[in-house]
Amino acid sequence: MVSPSQHEPIARSSAAVEARGIGRVFQAKGGPVTALQGIDLRIEPGELFGVLGPNGAGKSTLIKILSTLLLPTSGTASIFGLNVATETERVRRIMNIVAGGDFSGYGLLTVREQLAMFAQFYGMPYREGMRRVDGQLEAFGIADIGDRKISALSTGQRQKLNFARSFLNDPWILFLDEPTIGLDVSAARDVRSRIRAFQAEVPGRTVLLTTHYMAEADELCDRIAIVDHGRILAQGTPAELKRMVQREALFIVGLDEIPPSTPLETLRRLPGVVSIAVRDAADAGNDISGVASPMVRLAIGLRDDASLAGVITALAGAGAHLREITKSEPTLEEVFVQLVGRGIAESDAEARP
Ligand SMILES: Nc1ncnc2c1ncn2[C@@H]1O[C@H](COP(=O)(O)OP(=O)(O)OP(=O)(O)O)[C@@H](O)[C@H]1O
Ligand SMILES: [Mg+2]
Known part of the structure; x- marks a missing residue:
């Protein structure tokens, strides 16, 4: 082949x-x-x-x-x-395939012998095959265990061997x-x-x-x-x-306090603002002199990113000190839960990386 x-x-x-x-x-x-x-x-x-x-x-x-x-x-x-x-x-x-947890191979062969055997299966001339075998051992950082028997490998080493094998036939x-x-x-x-x-x-x-x-x-x-x-x-x-899962852009804006002259109702009426809520009030962070100072975080939902400018201008104009602005991205987990109706972790008890 x-x-x-x-x-x-x-x-x-x-x-x-x-x-x-x-x-x-x-x-x-x-x-x-x-x-x-x-x-x-x-x-x-x-x-x-x-x-x-x-x-x-x-x-x-x-x-x-x-x-x-x-x-x-x-x-x-x-x-x-x-x-x-x-x-x-x-x-x-x-094509080639690697299945996690697979134990492909013969326990008695060494890592290098095993790969050499596959190179032969894949129809490679001997020297070309060995050149590739050594290249893959190197690439996966398992050259030092090339002479170890397959039966003595750890799960991770075995999986790297599986990968090295799957790359052999290009x-x-x-x-x-x-x-x-x-x-x-x-x-x-x-x-x-x-x-x-x-x-x-x-x-x-x-x-x-x-x-x-x-x-x-x-x-x-x-x-x-x-x-x-x-x-x-x-x-x-x-x-x-x-x-x-998230049609509007969500920003988290941290301020020292909500300016009394600009209550949330005023901010909510600004163009492009879909929602504004206090996310948390925390003494998160120190000010420039190292003194702990309180902070209020607002979760601001906007029709688009550009609408942020108006909100920031209004807050700054009212004298608020802006401490941080981050965009909150939805996670794939949220997408998954919305589509499947349950979290992926609920249907399996596997360890996560
Ligand atoms: N050989 C088989 N005989 C009978 N049912 C099977 C066979 N192989 C798979 N199934 C069934 O087909 C469905 C899909 O199985 P599959 O192995 O493709 O799932 P998977 O998404 O890979 O799951 P996992 O995350 O557990 O690996 C399951 O209900 C499984 O029990
Ligand atoms: Mg599966």
């Missing part, structure tokens, strides 16, 4: 992933289980796309179908124009099912930065990952699909998704 990417540039003419009406029903003991119902998805070459959803949402099932490990019961999907159900061999050459698209699950904060950060570096090396390289870590999806992904019960509830860039 030879990776075509060693010979051809990544085809830009077709979508990296094109799925139409993907459904999957499992025949289980207690009756049929519908894991996916009508998934439509289009991912462009070069995107880092995240599928976010609670346990049982259908994330792994979707990844298995797109990576040819499982057939859909309805619908069609293609990877760079290749049909996942009928052109499986060709799809497999241009895939056009990488499927990552919960890539950082079980990793500590620093190992998870390493893995995320390798994913970014992998994409930066060759334009068009595409990543589809599943996660239920909100912060990971928010930080890493160009676009996100939120799934639950086998359906996509919403998709877009993190910023687009956040805009769904």
